[in-house]
Amino acid sequence: MRRGAGSKGALAALGLMLTMATPAQAQIGPIKTFRDWVAGCDNTKSCTALSLPNETDDEIAFLRLDRPAGPEGAPTLALKLRAQKLKKNFTIALALDGAPFPAGGQPLQATSVDGEVAEIAIPAATAEALITAARKATTLTASIEASTLNVSLAGSVAAMLWIDERQGRLNTPGALIRKGTTGSAPAAPPLPxxxxxxxxxxxxxxxxxxxxxxxxxxxxxxxxxxxxxxxxxxxxxxxxxxxxxxxxxxxxxxxxxxxxxxxxxxxxxxxxxxxxxxxxxxxxxxxxxxxxxxxxxxxxxxxxxxxxxxxxxxxxxxxxxxxxxxxxxxxxxxxxxxxxxxxxxxxxxxxxxxxxxx
Structure with missing residues (x-):
């Protein structure tokens, strides 16, 4: 992990403090790292998976997948950017392992909030295609004019499979990874x-x-x-x-x-x-x-x-x-x-x- 000088000890000390202070009754959800992805779920089994930028990058792009629990919980996927001098309105060209994505290479329209941060909601059909392609692809590339940002897909399938398991979707038609032909996810636990x-x-x-x-x-x-x-x-x-x-x-x-x-x-x-x-x-x-x-x-x-x-x-x-x-x-x-x-x-x-x- 990328850390500043001395932060390794600080993170360890903080981890010890959090271990002592993490509430038991509140049923804090788990968080796990899968190679270049991290995933976690809350007490209602609503889950999130994030790609982890390269530890040496200063400008980053990352994917965020969110999915509520329950049979009606639909996944959403967004591409997020943190870079300098982003235009207010711009386009992003995506590629998977060098091949234009989605097929045909249609760029995505993007808007920057403050010249440094942008979030692009990926259409449902494109998101589904990307999830399917992640089984074999290794890198999603986002090109903005002369700048290129990489998103690692290593660990993404394992993270999504873990979410499927946490939400009870394995071997059902609604699973992200291991799909079946029958069944559905159980209802989400109530929000306290x-x-x-x-x-x-x-x-x-x-x-x-x-x-x-x-x-x-x-x-x-x-x-x-x-x-x-x-x-x-x-x-x-x-x-x-x-x-x-x-x-x-x-x-x-x-x-x-x-x-x-x-x-x-x-x-x-x-x-x-x-x-x-x-x-x-x-x-x-x-x-x-x-x-x-x-x-x-x-x-x-x-x-x-x-x-x-x-x-x-x-x-x-x-x-x-x-x-x-x-x-x-x-x-x-x-x-x-x-x-x-x-x-x-x-x-x-x-x-x-x-x-x-x-």
Whole structure:
């Protein structure tokens, strides 16, 4: 995998943190790598497969396949580009192992959003032909004027076969790869409905919040000496205190920082009694760092904590998600991951858990 200097250790450390914090009750879906493709499914068995750009490329093209679960779930395929100086409107000529694709070489029309990013929805018939051709083809080439971008198909068939298996489509007419003549996919699991409670107590003043976070930092270090470092100027706004109700307060204390990540501990405090503070119950989190989140922020209006843990400074791999306060614990609302560092933007990280709010 392509990583910046020192990011291999950062990714390993982040992986350890995610292993400890990955929720069990929320049934986070699996994510797997198949040579030059990565695939994952969420709790409703809606699945995504992505091609992985070459680890030395700065300008990239990649394919994204999405398919909801259930007998009516239809696959969609898109070609995505990240390159410099894209025109607002342009055409893309595709080729499979050097041969024009689809047959006849009809180019696709494309539009760039900001001169650097473009997404081209591939027509259903062309997508089906590409999926069929992926059994033997090795490379899809996208040509834009004088520029050529390559998309590896190595591992694509295995990724799609795995999705078929996860969705119960193997040997049915609706399978992507191993088709049959009878049967259909089972119904998709229901989308869980999760309620979040906004902070309802009187918000502490700025001075009260500062005093409470200072006291909480001292209490953390009393329980485990030197485990929570002081933050320099510019990082103090990562601390905070909010009244979840009339007596219970959520306190966030930033305890460690790196080049691109700030790790904060979240605690529940009754009144101002930090001596009896307990780690904020994040759904499924266990271990020593059970209340730690990276680059996290609490929104008192929604009662939700969001986080964005980068595995390297570019922010093209890691995990992101959110928790919602339900009066007893913070339940998982959404969870996305990207296990490979290949310049894939956060919007294309694979969703492994999602919910509907009540």
């Amino acid at each position: 409905v999760i309620a979040s409670r906004p902070a309802s107590g009187k918000p502490p003043s700025k001075a009260e919040a500062a005093a409470l976070t200072k006291a909480m930092r001292a209490e953390i270090n009393r329980r485990e000496p030197d485990s929570c470092e002081d933050m320099p100027d510019g990082f103090t706004d990562t601390d905070g205190a909010w009244a979840l109700d009339g007596t219970l307060r959520l306190v966030a204390v930033a305890c460690s920082r790196g080049a691109y990540n700030v790790s904060s501990q979240f605690w529940l405090v009754t009144g101002r009694d930090v001596a009896k503070a307990r780690p904020a119950p994040l759904e499924g989190a266990t271990g020593k760092a059970a209340s730690d989140l990276i680059n996290a922020d609490f929104d008192p209006k929604t009662g939700q904590i969001s986080f964005y843990a980068k595995a390297r400074g570019l922010g093209d791999c890691g995990s992101s998600g959110s928790y919602g306060w339900n009066g007893q614990r913070f339940a998982v609302l959404q969870w996305s991951e990207m296990s490979e560092c290949r310049l894939l933007p956060g919007d294309d990280w694979i969703t492994l858990f999602r919910s509907a709010e009540r």
